[in-house]
Amino acid sequence: MNAGDGEPGTVRPGGRTARVRESVLRAAGDALVEQGFDRLDLADVARRAEVGKTTVYRRWSTTAGLVADLLTDMAEQSVPRTDTGSLEEDLRANARLVVRTLTDARQGPLFAAVIAAATCDARTAEALHRFYAVRVEEWAGCVDAAVGRGELPAGTDAREVVRAVSAPLYYRLLASGDPLDEAVADRAAAAAAAAARAGVYVS
Template identity: 85%
Template sequence: MTSESAENVEPGTVRPGGRTARVRESVLLAAGDALAEHGFDRLDLADVARRAEVGKTTVYRRWSTTTGLIADLLDDMAEQSSPRTRTGSLAEDLRANARLVLSTLTDPRQGALFRSVIAAATCDARTAQALHRFYAVRIKEWAGCVTEAVERGELPAGTDPDEVIRAVSAPLYYRLLASGDPLDEAAADRAAEAAVVAAKAGTFVR
């Protein structure tokens, strides 16, 4: 990488190796813990450095701002997310997707982390962009089960895979962030079933 191109790279966007990778892993873990415990408003790079047991200058030099750190955290979470389930049945695949979302949102650490990041995204453009990238990766990962269902003849030709996957998770996020209704397996299974019924009816045909 030339010096000119290095100057144009945003903090936290270069994927390091060796010791630098280990430092990044420690810092991102510490950042996730801090977000889950205190939320975005109280996220502090110095505190993250202390938790990760690395020098403050290392954290400030690499990530520069809390939003840069959150952006890198979300990118890492997208990369580390579990691959999609392949059952050969659209209903079972979408139920697996709904239950994966459920397990994430109800996890004490992950649920709190996502609430903090979503709150931050409403008032910070860079965090919003990182959050959009995270969900784009996850939707792309799971859209294949819809494409395969179309190929098997379970769904009408022209069904939009991304919209079907969004329809599964949207009710669960609504419960988490808005209504406060119970987040449980029954809710997850209903969300998946509703998405299957709507998709078979042609609701998501482009």
């Protein structure tokens, strides 16, 4: 596939194009946090980014394409998984990273806005699913390593363990509104580790 054959917003650029992409994605994130997906407007994003409207429309074409690229960028910028040699320590690091992200003054509202957008836009939902698939796959390695060390039963579904760590944290962000802090993160990690050791996630 040639570079020009990809969907708008999926080509990885270099040089000046990379700088334009960075500016536009930051502007799009700002607009999402302030206004939500339903009021996201490509012309407004271009104004905020101080780039030509034609550039934004040509590269991304739709707000859904812009949000999809924003999620791609967020996945690229995500912190690599920790490898401490201990399942519970690794899961705790994962949970604390999720909490830091969700309580960040910018990242937290941005994730909430993107998740809200995904409920009403199929392309945004697809991009969000890809984003989380990448993150789950990244952290699944620590569970697979724990199986290899004999910490967990053979056949443990690593991806389900990772999902079990973050699920209660996202519930607090999106549903209950209960506080998110390191104690909550540590408890989520400990619960997932205990369930995994008990064989709950054996396929």
